[in-house]
Amino acid sequence: MAARLATLRHDVTLYERSSSTGGMSGSLTRDGFTFTTGPGVLTLPAVYRDLFLKTGAAIEDVVDLVPIESPTRESFAGTGTGGSRTVVDVPNASRSGVHEAFEAGFGQGAGDDWQRLLHRAGEIWGVTRKSFIETPLLANPAGRAEQLRSAGGRRDLRTTAPWRSLRSLGRGYLSDVRLRAHLERFAGEAGCDPRKAPATLAVLPYLEETFGVWWVRGGLHRMTEALHARCVQRKVKVRTETGVASIELTGGKVSGVLLEGGGRVDADIVITDVPAHTLRTDLLPASAPAPRPRRVPAPSSVLELHLALRGREADVPHRTYLFADDPAHEPIALFAGRPTPPADPTLCVLAPDDASLAPAGHSAWTVQVRVPRHGDLDWTAADVRDTYPATLLDLMAARGLDVRDRVLWSRLRTPADLEHDTAAPGGA
C-alpha cells in the first residue's frame, strides 16, 4: 500500500513500532538454521506480481517465487480396523489431481462431493471478488452500508448465503468427516470457529486449488524484505521503532499523528492495519465520528514450534497436516472450553525443501498449532512453555512423524511472543 501510494506521488511515511517491518511475517536465524515465522506458504501470487510490476520492476527481479512442487499431505486418525491413519497427498493446483486423491483416499464419491463444493466456492469468489475486493468501499459509513446491502441481487445472496456458516456449508456438500475437516482447516488457519465463520470462507480452498501455493527461495520473509526495499526505492520514509500513540483529528478530520516517543507529525490521510477495535479504542479520540466496530468473535491465536533437526528426509512434503483425532470437536475445545493448551490439536508441519535454510544434512521445520489467545491463557507461565513442546513432539510421533531423536534444539513462539512482537491483541 505504501509503495503504491508513493508511486502515485503521495508523500508517504511508514511508522513501525518494532525494529523491523513485516509484522507477523518474519524470520528466525540461529546456528545456520533459518525459519520463516508466520505464513508457511504464499497464496494469490498475482497480487504480488501486480504490486511489484506497478511500483517499479517485476517480481522476478527481486525474489525467486516458485510453485511448491510437493503435494500437501493430510493425515487423519484411522476409522478402519487396526486404527491405521488415512494419508492423502493433495497435489498443488490440480483440480483433477485433487479429485483423484480424494476418491482414492476417502472412497468413491468423495472427489465428486468436493468438486461440487468447489464449484459453489468458485461462484462465491465470483460474487465477493466483484463486490468487495475490486470495488473500492465508499468512505461515508452510511453509503458503505448501502453499498454492501445492495452488492449483488437476490441470486448473489443465495450464492454467498451470508447467514450460513462454513460448517453448515460443508455438511451440506460433504458426507465424509475427513473431507469436512479438510474444509474447516481453512477457517482454523484464519483464526475462526467454523461453526460461526461465514460460508464465504470456502473461497480459501478454491483460491488455493485454483492458483496454487507458492514459496520464495530463502524463506517467505524474503518477500517482506523485498516489499520494504521497494518502499524505500519509491521514497517511502520508513521509521522503525516509532510507534503511533494516537491519531489527531481537527474539526472531525485527520490532521496528524502523535508518536509514542513524543512528537507530532502532520498527515492528511492515515492508513493503518491495526485491528478495528484497537483503532477505535486506543488510537482515535473518543469523539471521533467513526462507527463502533461490530463485535465479532475473538479469533484464536497460533503457536509455532521451530525445530532444528539432524538429517534430511526426502519423503516429507513442504506441508503436512496431522489432523486431530476428532477434528469436529477441535473448535469446541479451542473457543468454548476452558482455555488450556489444546490436547488434541491439528498440527501443521512445515518442512520446506530449501537447502539454504539449514546446514548441509540438516532440516529446519516449523510446527504450527491453533491455540487460545494470550490473555485467555497465560502463555508466559513456565509450566505451559516448558511442557507443551514435548507434548507436540509426542503428538507428531503418535501420528506417524517421529523426529524426537533428531532435534538439535527447538524454539517455541507463543501467542504472548506474537503479541509482544506485533502488538496484535492476544497474539491473534
Ligand SMILES: Cc1cc2nc3c(=O)[nH]c(=O)nc-3n(C[C@H](O)[C@H](O)[C@H](O)COP(=O)(O)OP(=O)(O)OC[C@H]3O[C@@H](n4cnc5c(N)ncnc54)[C@H](O)[C@@H]3O)c2cc1C
Ligand atoms: C504463524 C502464523 C501463520 C499464519 N499463516 C497465515 C496463512 O497461512 N495465511 C494467511 O493469510 N495469513 C496467515 N497468518 C496471518 C498473517 O500473517 C497476518 O494476517 C498478516 O501478517 C496481517 O498483516 P498486517 O500487516 O495486517 O498485520 P501485522 O502482520 O500484525 O503487522 C502489523 C504491524 O503494525 C505494527 N504496529 C502495530 N501497532 C502499531 C502502532 N501503534 N504504531 C506503529 N506500528 C504498529 C506492528 O508492530 C506490526 O509490525 C499467519 C500468522 C502467523 C503468526
